[in-house]
Amino acid sequence: MATHAQLSGPFALGTFADGDGAPFPGLVAGGSVLDLRGRPALGSPATTRDLLERWDEVLPVLHDLAARTDGARRPVAELRTLAPVEPRQLLQSGANxxxxxxxxxxxxxxxxxPRTVEQARAEIGAMMDRRAAEDQxxxxxxxxxxITGPYDDVVLPHWCTKPDWELELAAVIGAPAYRVxxxxxxxxxxxxxxxxxxxxRELVFRRDMPxxxxxxxxxxxxxxxTPLGPYLVPAAFVADPADLRVTLKLNGETMQDESTADMLFGVARMVSYASQTTRLLPGDLVLTGSPAGNGMHWGRFLADGDVMDGTITGLGAQRTRCVRESA
Structure with missing residues (x-):
């Protein structure tokens, strides 16, 4: 079931389906969805990635459509909300x-x-400061x-003993980026x-081949x-990606609640760094890392029936229920 949180700006984009029908790109404004298929002014998009391919051209048209009251619009609640984009590449950040x-x-x-907790924290903190200074x-x-939808069940594989959450801000590429x-x-x-x-979490390190x-x-x-979404909020509506609140609640209890100001490397540095090696393409995702408060910290991991509610300032909210896979 969809949950709602305030969105930045007058509209957002999403991918929707009417029951089991074909997915379609939709403009979300005021709790309703406008089907964007077959609109020549937008290039007759079939997916949100089609829109991202022509982002500078279509953005003014999207503004115009959001401001108009005509057109057949459907309440968001009547539709199934899918992952908002299908990327070709998914780049993730660790230790950020x-x-x-x-x-x-x-x-x-x-x-x-042999170190005390205080000594370990001080030494690791100094190491993090060096990484930031060295720009790596x-x-x-x-x-x-x-990737799955923002309200879909999350299947916990039978072989996974320590499934952990990591809510993150994701940047969505528009114009191709290479060595920027x-x-x-x-x-x-x-x-x-x-x-x-x-x-x-138990499989992060290869203990058989350290x-x-x-x-x-x-x-x-x-x-x-990777539950994603609910929507793509245009970057023009996000005043400062380094000043957003990332909050995850597990069964109603707050586990993560941190500002993106705690990132070592902001969005610009992450995108630039990734682009030095690979050509980033429209629709690609650059995940910016997870703030404090994961299950490893709390000594408590995901279990059958758990419900995760994730929000980031101005980007909406996702809710996912965990279902343990049978062996």
């Missing part, structure tokens, strides 16, 4: 919130670590097949949305491990 990394590193300390974000790739500077990067971001980057390090395939990419 200072307090989150310090908390995780302390929780992952070996049992024979940590980016890895995910699979778009992990941080000063240029935000001009390539069309919109923002909400992502919950779930993690099988020299290889992390196993992102296994720990991040189960089907449905």
């Amino acid at each position: 919130y200072r307090r989150h990394v310090v908390d995780l590193a302390v929780a992952h300390r070996p049992a024979d670590d 974000p940590y980016v890895f790739i995910g699979l778009p097949s992990s 500077t941080p000063e240029q990067a935000l001009a390539h971001v069309a919109a923002y949305t909400i992502a919950n980057d779930l993690t099988a 020299e290889i390090g992390t196993d992102w395939l296994r720990c991040k990419n189960a089907p449905g491990f």
Whole structure:
């Protein structure tokens, strides 16, 4: 069931379906949806990615459509809300919130670590400050097949013993970006949305081959491990992506509640860094990392029947229920 939170700006974009019908791109304004298919002024889009491909051209048209009262509009509640975009590439950020990394590193300390908790926190915090000064974000790739809708059930695989939540701000690429500077990067971001980057926490590190390090395939990419949306909120409506509140509640109890100001690397630096290696394409997602307050910190992981409510300032809200897969 959809949940609602205030959106920044006069409209947003989403992907919807009428029951089991074909998905379609829709303009969301005032609690209603305008079907955008077959509109020549928008290039007759079939998907939201089609709109992102021509973002600078279609944005003024979307403003005009949002301001008009004509056209057949449907209440959001009558439609199924799907993931708002299907990206070709999914780039994810690790270790990008200072307090989150310090908390995780302390929780992952070996049992024979001679440092006190205070000493460990101070040393790890100093390491994070060096990373920020050296301008080295940590980016890895995910699979778009992990994406699911903002209100869909999340299936916890039978083999996953420590499923964890990670609510994140996601930047949505509009104009292709390749080797752009941080000063240029935000001009390539069309919109923002909400992502919950779930993690099988027990599988992050390859304990059988520690020299290889992390196993992102296994720990991040189960089907449905990236609930996305509900909507794409145009970047022009987000005054400052470094001043948004990221909040996740588990069964009504607040677990994450942090400002994006705690990010080591902001959106511009993340997009620029990723673009130095790969050509970012319209519809691609750059996830910016998770703030403090994950299950690893609380010593409590997701279980059958749990309900996660995630919000980010001005971007709406998602609600997902966890369902444990049978062995």
